[in-house]
Amino acid sequence: MIHNLGEYLKILRQNEELITINRFVDPNQEIAEITDRQASLPHGGKALLFENNGTSFPVITNFLNSKKKFALAFGLDNMEDVETRISAFYEAISQYHTAGKFLKKSPVSELAQYMPRTTHAGSCQEIALFPPDLNRIPFLRNRPFDEAHSLYDVPFIMKNPYLNSYIIESARIQWHSKTTIQIRLEPCSHAAGFINDSPKSRIPLALFLGGDPLYTLTGILPQSADIDPLLLTGYLRKKAIIKAPCISQPLEVPEESDLVIEGYIDKNAQTVPAASCGEHTGFYSIGGKEPLMHVTCITHRKKPLLPLSIPSLGLNRSMVFFSKALSVFMEIKIEQSLATEVRKLCLPYFSSPGSVAIIAVKKFYPGQIHKVAHAIWGSNLTAFNKLLIVVDEHVNVFDPDQVNDCLRKHYNPSRDTFFSRGPLSITDHASPQRGFGGKMCIDATDKCVPVPHTSDRGDNPCLFYHKSEADPLIGHPQARILIAVDEEINLKNLSMCYWIAINQADPIRDVRIENGVLYVDACIKKMGDRGVTRPWPNVCCSSTETIRNVDSYWERLKIGDPVRSPSLVIQPLLRPGNAQITE
Numbered sequence: 001m002i003h004n005l006g007e008y009l010k011i012l013r014q015n016e017e018l019i020t021i022n023r024f025v026d027p028n029q030e031i032a033e034i035t036d037r038q039a040s041l042p043h044g045g046k047a048l049l050f051e052n053n054g055t056s057f058p059v060i061t062n063f064l065n066s067k068k069k070f071a072l073a074f075g076l077d078n079m080e081d082v083e084t085r086i087s088a089f090y091e092a093i094s095q096y097h098t099a100g101k102f103l104k105k106s107p108v109s110e111l112a113q114y115m116p117r118t119t120h121a122g123s124c125q126e127i128a129l130f131p132p133d134l135n136r137i138p139f140l141r142n143r144p145f146d147e148a149h150s151l152y153d154v155p156f157i158m159k160n161p162y163l164n165s166y167i168i169e170s171a172r173i174q175w176h177s178k179t180t181i182q183i184r185l186e187p188c189s190h191a192a193g194f195i196n197d198s199p200k201s202r203i204p205l206a207l208f209l210g211g212d213p214l215y216t217l218t219g220i221l222p223q224s225a226d227i228d229p230l231l232l233t234g235y236l237r238k239k240a241i242i243k244a245p246c247i248s249q250p251l252e253v254p255e256e257s258d259l260v261i262e263g264y265i266d267k268n269a270q271t272v273p274a275a276s277c278g279e280h281t282g283f284y285s286i287g288g289k290e291p292l293m294h295v296t297c298i299t300h301r302k303k304p305l306l307p308l309s310i311p312s313l314g315l316n317r318s319m320v321f322f323s324k325a326l327s328v329f330m331e332i333k334i335e336q337s338l339a340t341e342v343r344k345l346c347l348p349y350f351s352s353p354g355s356v357a358i359i360a361v362k363k364f365y366p367g368q369i370h371k372v373a374h375a376i377w378g379s380n381l382t383a384f385n386k387l388l389i390v391v392d393e394h395v396n397v398f399d400p401d402q403v404n405d406c407l408r409k410h411y412n413p414s415r416d417t418f419f420s421r422g423p424l425s426i427t428d429h430a431s432p433q434r435g436f437g438g439k440m441c442i443d444a445t446d447k448c449v450p451v452p453h454t455s456d457r458g459d460n461p462c463l464f465y466h467k468s469e470a471d472p473l474i475g476h477p478q479a480r481i482l483i484a485v486d487e488e489i490n491l492k493n494l495s496m497c498y499w500i501a502i503n504q505a506d507p508i509r510d511v512r513i514e515n516g517v518l519y520v521d522a523c524i525k526k527m528g529d530r531g532v533t534r535p536w537p538n539v540c541c542s543s544t545e546t547i548r549n550v551d552s553y554w555e556r557l558k559i560g561d562p563v564r565s566p567s568l569v570i571q572p573l574l575r576p577g578n579a580q581i582t583e
Contacts, residue, residue, distance in 0.1 A: 001237060002075055004123075004256040005210045005305045009049065009060070017046050017069050019559045024052040027059075027149075029546045032142035035061040035310045036542065037550075037563040043067070048559075049305075055138040057259070057300075060307045063213065073213040074236060089235050093227060114234035122244030122255025124208070129298040132179055137259070137298075139175040142311055144543035145284060145579040148174040148182075148275035153309040155219030156183075156207045157229075157251055158191050161198040166251070167191060168229035170219030173207065173293070174275055181207075181293040182272060183265070187435055188383050188423050195267050195291075202264045204249040205293055209306050210258025212237070216307060220353070230254065248297040258304040263295040276579035278311045278540035279427045281352050281503050282570075284579035286537050288426060288434055313541060313566055334359075334376065341372060346397035350498045352425060354382055358389045358397040363445050370418065373441040377422050384425045386507060388441045406444040407461040411480050413518040416443040419507055429537050430506045430525075438508030464489070464497040467523050483520040488572050496569075506531070524581065535580045541567035 002008050012018035019038070025031050031050055038045035044066030050059045064070050067079050074082045092111060129136070139149035153170045160166060167190045174182040183205075185192045195203050208215065214233045221232075230241045244255035249262045271289035279285050334342045344360040347353055361372055369390050376382045391397065391406045410416075420439045424431050431437025463479040465472035466487050473479060483501050490496060501522040505511065509531035510521040525532040547565045554562050575581040 001239070002073070003212060003237070003239075005060070005213060005258055005307060006303075008063075008073060008213045009047075009305070011072055012047050012063075012069065015068065015072060017066070017072065018049060019046050020049045020051060021557055021559060022051050023553070023557055024054065025050050027053050027138050028141045029144060029542060030550055031059065031061065031140060032310050033542045033546050033550050033565065033567070034557075034559075036313055036566050038062050038559075039065050039310075040566040041563065044069070053138050055136060057136075057138050057304050057306045059138055060305055061310055063307055064216070085236055086232075089232055092235075111231065111235065114231055114238070114240050115228060116230045116234065116241045116243050118243050118245065118252055119255055120244070122242070122253075122257075123301055124211070124253065124255055124257040124260050125244060125247065125299040126302045127300050128247060129300075132261075132295045132298040134175055134178050134181065134261075134295060134298075137261075138306065138308075140308065140310075143278035143284070143540045144546070145538065146275075146277045147579065148176075148277060150174045150277050151209075151308060152280070152311055153216060153220060154207050154209060155215050156191070156205055157253055158194055158203065158205055159251060161194055161200065161203070166229070167194070168215075168218050170216075172277070172279075174277065174290075176272070176292060179295050181261070181263070181295060182274060182290045183293045184274065184288075184290050184426070186384075186426060188380060190380070195265060198267060201268045202266055204246075204251050204262075204264050206246055206249060206251045206253050206263075207261040207293075208253045208257040208259065209308075210301075210304060211254050211256045212241075213307065215254060215257070216309070246297070247299060259300040259306060260298070261293075261295055262297040262299070263293045265291050265293055267291075276537075280312045281427050281429070282313055282499060282540055283429055283503060284537040284540060285427060286429065286535050286580050311540065313570055334379075334382065341368065343393040344395075344397045348498070350495055351502045352384075352427065354384045355425065355428065356387045356389075356502055357382065357385050358391065358403055360391050360393045360395050360397050361445070362393045369441065369443045369445065373418070374420070377420060377439055383423050384428075386424055386428070386437065386439045387502060388439070390441065390443050390445055392445050403444070404460055404462070406446075407442070407480055408459070408478065410446050411442060411444045411461070412516065413480055413513045414516050416447075417441070417513060417518060418443075419511075421508060428503075429534070430504055430510070432506060432509060432531050432533055434534065438506045438511075440507035440511060464491050464494075464501070466491070467521075473517070479517065481518045481520065483522050486523050486573075493569075524575065526581070526583070538575055538577060538579055538581055539570055539573045541570035541574065544571070 039062050047063040048061045053059055071078050071082055076082055141149050152172050154173050155168055155170050157166055157168050169191050172184045176182050218229055234240045242255045243252035245252050246262045253260050271291050274288045274290045276284045276286055341361045342359050346358040348356050373388050396402050418441050422439055424437045426435040459478050461480040463476050464483050464485055467484040472482055485500055504522040505520050512519050525536055576583045
């Protein structure tokens with residue numbers, strides 16, 4: 001049974017899923033480049049342990065990017081078992097909620113044995129740094145135009161200001177000074193709500209890294225405020241999680257964490273401008289302001305290990321295999337609390353989790369698809385969705401061919417498309433306003449009404465074309481959706497096309513319907529274009545210099561045959577400028 005990161009690494013070694021790199025690797029872009037190459041291999045590559053990065057904290061990357069590693073993190077044999085375990089947990093929660101019997105500390109509940117417990121001190125406090133010094137922690141600079149050193153998907157814990165409960169979420173953090181961190185919170189997150197509602201000006205906060213590898217997932221999975229966030233981990237491990245009180249803040253953290261950063265946010269203090277950094281969308285972030293976390297104490301194990309997430313390249317998702325497990329979780333939550341007619345949910349890997357969703361529903365009355373769409377857009381769990389595709393309950397939403405078949409046979413853009421506006425992730429650069437933009441639902445369910453120009457040839461109903469083409473419909477009369485992309489995009493690379501389409505278009509501004517065809521403008525925009533009020537970011541990829549440096553010492557790393565840098569596929573998409581396009 002896995003209880004800390006060291007035990008997980010032992011299991012990875014036993015299964016030949018871990019590569020240890022003893023040579024010094026620069027945290028400035030080179031760790032990210034080597035991780036990108038490993039993650040681009042078939043089946044997601046192996047986990048990487050960088051023992052020498054200039055600090056006393058070894059770094060682990062790519063530790064969940066394969067079906068096998070993901071299942072091993074859960075202590076199970078395969079992804080199907082992972083999905084079954086997650087489903088069983090939330091079904092048990094649902095039964096107790098429905099029966100009105102589940103209480104957080106109920107001694108009669110079978111889940112009570114997995115509720116977190118508290119001890120006086122933990123292994124995460126073997127060493128305490130007073131005064132705190134963030135310069136000792138390996139903040140990474142992953143991309144050439146990053147304006148700050150940062151860490152991604154860092155779990156943090158925060159208390160509800162009114163109830164004796166807490167939440168765990170994840171955030172991107174940026175180094176600001178040796179005692180302050182910029183922390184990015186989505187406006188509609190529980191944490192942002194707690195800060196806004198708190199009657200006190202100082203809100204305690206604790207970041208924690210390492211420990212059980214499932215803690216990384218705990219921070220990413222959307223949580224309900226009425227369920228203890230560590231209960232799922234305890235249930236999966238069949239053992240209650242032990243927490244230790246923080247030294248300088250009134251909080252408790254998992255005692256087997258490798259690193260804990262304690263501090264507070266002053267809600268009355270001015271926010272600071274956010275530095276541009278590469279995001280999981282495959283583009284740089286631009287603009288915005290973020291609160292500062294004032295660090296009061298840093299504690300860690302004697303031999304700490306830090307699991308770090310590297311922001312994805314556009315075609316190289318760092319957590320591809322997490323998307324299906326997340327789909328299972330969201331599917332259960334939606335069916336239980338939002339829309340009981342939802343049967344299956346798929347969150348495609350080519351987009352940020354949740355921005356695109358394909359759902360299968362049991363439809364039996366008029367207006368039901370509209371009701372489901374608005375329920376999803378109106379929930380905190382799925383508020384960031386901007387493209388929703390709905391199919392019938394018998395369709396396998398994870399099979400692109402079946403989904404395309406539904407679009408080809410049942411989708412009429414003029415009749416089956418509707419739009420809305422609402423909150424989006426602040427990393428969505430295509431929205432006219434930061435964190436707010438358009439949403440679109442495509443109803444591809446069977447309406448027992450024939451769709452004109454239906455083809456039985458199995459053609460893709462979604463056609464990508466270069467904007468310079470005169471008439472893209474020539475030779476493709478069956479196309480239902482036409483998506484214009486820039487000339488640099490390789491139309492044969494559908495993964496690249498889908499990635500560009502979802503990130504470069506706003507459903508309200510960039511979509512129109514003419515003569516029964518849905519047209520999408522997924523080209524680069526600039527300030528002054530219709531509806532464009534913000535600068536446009538560049539794509540993320542490694543610099544040519546970094547690629548050459550890694551090539552030059554690859555053999556000395558002793559990690560296998562040379563791997564071509566996946567950034568070479570992205571580099572042709574770079575435009576003049578830095579993080580922000582200047583043309």
